[in-house]
Amino acid sequence: MSSVVTTEQPGGRPKTAGRSFVASSGMLSTLGPLAALILACVFFSLKSDRFFTGSNFSLIFQQTMVVGVEAIGQTLIILTAGIDLSNGAIMALSGILMSRLAVNNGVNPFLAILLGFLLAAAFGLLNGVLVTSIRLPPFIVTLGTLNIAFALTHIYSQEQTVTNVPGALTWLGNTFDVGQTAITYGTVLMLVLYAFTWYMLSQTKTGRHIYAIGNNPEAVRLAGIKTDRLLLIVYTAAGLFYGIAALLLVARTSVGDPNAGQTDNLDSITAVVLGGTSLFGGRGLIIGTLIGALIVGVFRNGLQLIGVSSIYQVLITGILVILAVAVDQVVRRRSR
Amino acid sequence: MATNGVTPVLEARGLVKRYGQVTALDGADFELLPGEVLAVIGDNGAGKSTLIKALSGAIQPDAGELLMEGQPVRFANPLDARRHGIETVYQDLAVAPALDIAENLYLGREILRPGILGSVFRMLDRKRMVAEAADHMQNLKIGIQSMRQPVETLSGGQRQGVAVARSAAFATRVIIMDEPTAALGVKESHMVLDLIREVRDRGLPVILISHNMPQVFEVADRVHIQRLGRRVAVVNPREFSASDAVAIMTGAMAGEKVSDAA
Ligand SMILES: Nc1ncnc2c1ncn2[C@@H]1O[C@H](COP(=O)(O)OP(=O)(O)OP(=O)(O)O)[C@@H](O)[C@H]1O
Numbered sequence: 372m373s374s375v376v377t378t379e380q381p382g383g384r385p386k387t388a389g390r391s392f393v394a395s396s397g398m399l400s401t402l403g404p405l406a407a408l409i410l411a412c413v414f415f416s417l418k419s420d421r422f423f424t425g426s427n428f429s430l431i432f433q434q435t436m437v438v439g440v441e442a443i444g445q446t447l448i449i450l451t452a453g454i455d456l457s458n459g460a461i462m463a464l465s466g467i468l469m470s471r472l473a474v475n476n477g478v479n480p481f482l483a484i485l486l487g488f489l490l491a492a493a494f495g496l497l498n499g500v501l502v503t504s505i506r507l508p509p510f511i512v513t514l515g516t517l518n519i520a521f522a523l524t525h526i527y528s529q530e531q532t533v534t535n536v537p538g539a540l541t542w543l544g545n546t547f548d549v550g551q552t553a554i555t556y557g558t559v560l561m562l563v564l565y566a567f568t569w570y571m572l573s574q575t576k577t578g579r580h581i582y583a584i585g586n587n588p589e590a591v592r593l594a595g596i597k598t599d600r601l602l603l604i605v606y607t608a609a610g611l612f613y614g615i616a617a618l619l620l621v622a623r624t625s626v627g628d629p630n631a632g633q634t635d636n637l638d639s640i641t642a643v644v645l646g647g648t649s650l651f652g653g654r655g656l657i658i659g660t661l662i663g664a665l666i667v668g669v670f671r672n673g674l675q676l677i678g679v680s681s682i683y684q685v686l687i688t689g690i691l692v693i694l695a696v697a698v699d700q701v702v703r704r705r706s707r
Numbered sequence: 708m709a710t711n712g713v714t715p716v717l718e719a720r721g722l723v724k725r726y727g728q729v730t731a732l733d734g735a736d737f738e739l740l741p742g743e744v745l746a747v748i749g750d751n752g753a754g755k756s757t758l759i760k761a762l763s764g765a766i767q768p769d770a771g772e773l774l775m776e777g778q779p780v781r782f783a784n785p786l787d788a789r790r791h792g793i794e795t796v797y798q799d800l801a802v803a804p805a806l807d808i809a810e811n812l813y814l815g816r817e818i819l820r821p822g823i824l825g826s827v828f829r830m831l832d833r834k835r836m837v838a839e840a841a842d843h844m845q846n847l848k849i850g851i852q853s854m855r856q857p858v859e860t861l862s863g864g865q866r867q868g869v870a871v872a873r874s875a876a877f878a879t880r881v882i883i884m885d886e887p888t889a890a891l892g893v894k895e896s897h898m899v900l901d902l903i904r905e906v907r908d909r910g911l912p913v914i915l916i917s918h919n920m921p922q923v924f925e926v927a928d929r930v931h932i933q934r935l936g937r938r939v940a941v942v943n944p945r946e947f948s949a950s951d952a953v954a955i956m957t958g959a960m961a962g963e964k965v966s967d968a969a
């Protein structure tokens with residue numbers, strides 16, 4: 372029974388607690404996107420003197436906030452190794468529901484907003500149920516619900532844009548001044564939602580389990596965590612974010628538009644990927660998604676300012692996405 | 708019986724498990740004594756993994772009973788077994804590679820901050836988890852610098868160390884390890900074998916499944932030999948050679964003849 376323990380470990384007590392969490396691999400993945408964002412800003416500042424102004428940045432944030440909030444839900448789902456193609460369609464349906472209820476049916480606008488949120492959350496839950504109970508791939512499930520939500524939007528709206536929406540639905544489009552710059556409440560709400568999600572993902576059990584499930588779902592199950600329940604929470608929360616995005620869109624445009632959000636699924640995936648989150652799940656930071664959404668916003672805005680036609684903006688976005696995914700692949704392969 | 712009147716920590720009687728036409732367990736018995744390393748060996752398909760899954764709650768046997776310290780128990784799922792103090796190191800380790808060591812150690816058992824930060828804001832107590840993770844690793848003499856290191860940056864042996872440390876930290880009765888050295892090189896295998904002894908010397912009995920005879924005979928106190936879904940012998944590795952054990956395993960030597968020897 373004599374056991375001579377000869378582990379290679381002369382170093383004594385391991386040093387640990389001092390190491391900052393920020394210094395670990397996660398934060399590195401956002402340095403690239405941040406550098407890209409800053410470079411883009413420098414580039415456009417040199418090209419156009421209208422770019423680097425408070426009011427233009429306020430505009431970029433306004434142009435970013437709808438996709439930015441959808442991208443939060445998208446990030447949560449991608450972290451679990453899923454993907455959501457239905458978010459723009461859910462947002463459009465939710466936006467049409469709240470604006471039509473309030474305008475055409477005279478429903479109390481706050482109740483209309485609440486019902487819009489609930490519908491979006493219910494669609495998210497539906498995605499989650501299909502993914503967990505029938506075990507269909509998220510890509511297929513959300514392709515299906517994309518079409519369902521899209522069709523419902525057009526049937527329910529009768530292709531009519533809803534105008535004259537009441538103030539409660541447009542309040543988030545109002546502004547307050549910081550120095551010379553007018554900032555919308557919607558922008559603030561977006562930043563608050565990002566802060567909230569950062570906290571949830573990095574500081575709570577649920578957040579860490581979301582990463583773990585994207586890493587190794589079997590490990591999470593064996594650790595005694597209810598994985599299906601966790602996925603349902605993620606998909607439902609994502610739906611709720613799409614509902615909030617719907618309110619932001621109505622506030623920004625002052626109408627309920629049945630044709631809204633048709634490219635938002637790809638735009639939000641672009642923001643997530645540009646932000647350094649892995650499409651394979653389990654890796655990435657929510658702050659990266661905000662940077663990714665801003666990169667897209669800055670490119671759109673800047674190219675427009677220097678007079679590049681919008682089709683080139685699409686072209687450049689496409690190239691950026693492929694670059695970002697390629698980097699992710701290479702990094703992942705190296706870590707194997 | 709081979710147990711000499713000592714009450715086994717964990718015992719199984721007549722376990723049966725069928726998968727359609729296949730009988731994975733065909734009335735298997737099993738005993739784990741206090742403070743021992745019990746190796747479970749057997750040919751491919753002999754039912755080792757199935758036996759271990761029944762002991763760790765990952766599957767439910769069709770017939771037979773489980774006893775812990777003489778008391779009948781039933782495990783509906785792995786969590787149930789864990790609540791009884793049984794921890795399992797799975798062959799594929801079941802770690803989340805992008806999470807750090809402390810997070811992996813506490814996966815599913817996270818510690819929240821004291822007070823309102825924990826109860827209302829659900830905030831994790833990272834400092835405490837990191838400090839305690841460092842203690843656990845230190846106790847097992849696993850030398851790793853930072854508990855904040857993602858597990859994917861570790862070598863195979865160090866990852867195994869994390870998985871073992873997790874089990875050792877939370878197991879109060881039994882640790883089960885399924886082929887813990889199968890994917891490791893010589894040096895790293897030795898590190899894991901040392902870990903197994905370390906755990907055993909701290910008083911926890913270990914069940915070790917392995918195909919590696921030299922390792923089994925190096926570390927085990929007793930060897931459970933499984934064949935065709937049942938236990939055919941338990942041998943003392945100091946009295947039997949590895950080739951005898953292989954002969955029993957493959958049916959070339961009758962197991963019944965020797966099963967009392969241990
Ligand atoms: N989930 C399952 N479905 C169907 N058959 C199974 C299942 N699990 C095990 N079996 C069968 O039960 C028998 C015993 O399998 P088990 O995995 O327990 O063997 P083992 O001793 O662990 O083998 P190995 O050394 O190859 O790991 C085998 O014939 C196997 O094919």
Ligand SMILES: [Mg+2]
Nearest residue numbers: 752755756757
């Ligand atoms: Mg096996």
